[in-house]
Amino acid sequence: MTSGSPSLTVSRLAYAYPDGTQALYGVDLTIERGERVALLGPNGAGKTTLVMHLNGILTPGHGTVEVAGLPVRADTLREIRRRVGLVFQDPDDQLFMPTVREDVAFGPANLGLRGAALDRRVRDALERVGMLDAIDRPPHHLSFGQRRRVAVATVLAMEPEILVLDEPSSNLDPASRRELAEILKSLDVTVLMVTHDLPYALELCERSLVMSEGVIAADGATNVLLSDERLLTAHRLELPYGFAVPAQPG
Amino acid sequence: MSAGHHHPIYRPADTPVHRLPPQCKLAAVVAFAVFVVATPRERFWAFAVDALLLAAVAAAARVPAGVIARRMVIEVPFVLFALAIPVIGTGERVQVLGLSLSAPGLWAAWNILAKATLGVVASILLAATTEPRMMLLGAERLRLPRLLVQIATFMLRYLDVILDQMRRMRIARESRGFVARDLRQAPVLAKSAGALFIRSYERGERVHLAMLSRGYTGEMPTIRDISATGRDWAMAGMLPCLAAATALLAWSTT
């Protein structure tokens, strides 16, 4: 692995869906190793489309994506998918095996791990999200918050270079939301978090990107961006009622 | 999407039949069906022996007769057809209960009913004692092309999605006062078919993307070992071997 390169580099990325609708109009962004970055933006800004490019589910119509120096191409897909851990918004999309153990083992087993090494990987990943007790339970018997944590574990078990989360706090009750935040803070990986939950972004990420109409419209410290009321209004972003970020100098 | 591993057709239990590796059971059932079809239709006793064999398997697997009977309704369309053959059939006529029936037609009807019923019951027993997922693993073991196994895997997964979506759409329709009473409502139902397709696809697409994101390349990693021993094969082989012996005996006595 080229340890010097940033975790993620996207340049001039443009994409149109096969029906002709263009979703990305030249996205440029760089995320350094160990950073936690929030990707903010209204519905339809192209956030999900961008995320789908990060592990090669969609192929760029123009431009490039690099993960830790490795370009996303057909021949690198396998390694790219190991490096980019994607946690979907709905954990039910992510959990499809009969037990938590099998579900977490699915990824590493696809990478060729077997036996004791596989078992260790599974237990380790579940331990990091505090779900080791549920290892032999069926995912659909867990609460929504627990399922989301298991979903994070399924990805952690792949030992990714960068963790990409789509709306990690959606549908969580306040306690689960806090627990997940603590887990995310404790992880030692690069994190890109797609969210509408501005307080969550502020709590977890020092840096934010604002995406709008298929391009990155703003990039900077989260507290600076969130105190810029004009920027928020221009891109249909709103802080919750009663929540204010004090204006930042500079 | 947690369903898919507990299908209503599968009856979980811990019996010797349930424990057999799936590939042995699959091969045994196919061989059994072949030997039943190859049995001459005039030897009634041979079919009785085959039926007894299946009854023994059902008893060993603790599958109640009622369950088998209920699932046999799948056969109804062809039973009706078989019953019609003697009436519309050609050839020599015989009088049965005042009806003029075709003698070869009666033979044909008996032939289809007996063989189809034995085949249906054998399949029901297979499905009742084998988890769908294990069945697919067994098929893979039997060298069924991987692409077919892959499509079947997705199909079973999507089937749950589709049935679930169907249920939701029905609730949505009915909560707005729609009741499917007769054919006049057919266009509404037909139009929901398209919506059903899209919704199921988009849900299934996300599941697939999640799988791809975790390195899925078309093959489910087999974490559970399902290799079969010689004893397993011998045990599963009893059913087709006895059916083959029956068929042979039936031929030799003609």
Added chain:
Amino acid sequence: MHVPDGFFDVPVSVGAGVFAAAGVAVCLRGAKRELDDRTAPMAGLVAAFVFAAQMLNFPVAAGTSGHLLGGALAAILVGPYTAVLCVAVVLLVQAFFFADGGLTALGVNITLMAIVTAVVGWVVFRLITRGAPRGRATLVAASFVAALVSVPAAALVFTVLFWLGGTAPIELGSVAAAMGGVHLLIGLGEGFITALTVSSVLAVRPDLVYGARGMARALTLRTAEGEVQVGQAAPEAPPAGIGLRPVLVGGALVAVLLAGVFSFYASGDPDGLEKVAADKGLSAQEKPHAVENGPLADYAVKGVEDQRLSGGLAGVAGVALTVAAGGGVFYVIRRRRRLTDGMTPANAQ
């Protein structure tokens, strides 16, 4: 209709099994070109959809039941090769998991419901969409006709198989009439369901319809200097859409083969139908050798008579004429289209 165990004799079951296996093998090779990361689940979904639709089994007449066969729909949505695999998987799962359709009749069922419907449906669909101006209405109409034609085509092949080795002593004429009539009705239903499904998928996700694969448009880059137009990067593995040619050539070969073989058997024997009926009669049962019962075995031992040979040749010639006539019409239409296309200003890419 799912044929159960014991409905066809051993030679036809085995023959259809070999044909189905060969067909599936060809499709496995072909499907590699149609399927990629994203379309593999699509195949599974189409299979599940066909499966779900087939569960709605409604009685039509004389104990036959009608339901969606789905081959044409599958061919339009995922391409013909994958479609055959989809429907074959549906039939396998139905036979093994749900005891629907005999295990020994799988060959017959796959031949009829997977191969015949998908191939016929696709050929009809392509012929229409190639000849007519492309657009959503054309695609939907073509879907309707393709599905409508595919069902009686399967019924026709069923009748041929029945004539070769059905175990029920029913006059071929009544089988043909009943199957044809009933399946024309089923075909209408199939046509409506197929057209509605294709139309609604086209409206929302046209990228999911194999039969509507279009071309990529130019992309816009929004940069600080303003908007720039760039061409689409070529996809890494161009989706080598299966041309109509292999399907047509294959279809023509099969047609020639069938016509040749069947007229070879049929034409020399004016009372072939009665003969089959008599074969199935009680008299034949006195020495019931399953393998020798089928006309395949019966006819195969008989010498080649000139009359038959000529009949076979006539059959081949007939098919050749039909293909030539159809091809001619097709060629004229295409040429005319190319001419009109040439007059419109060249479109980008």
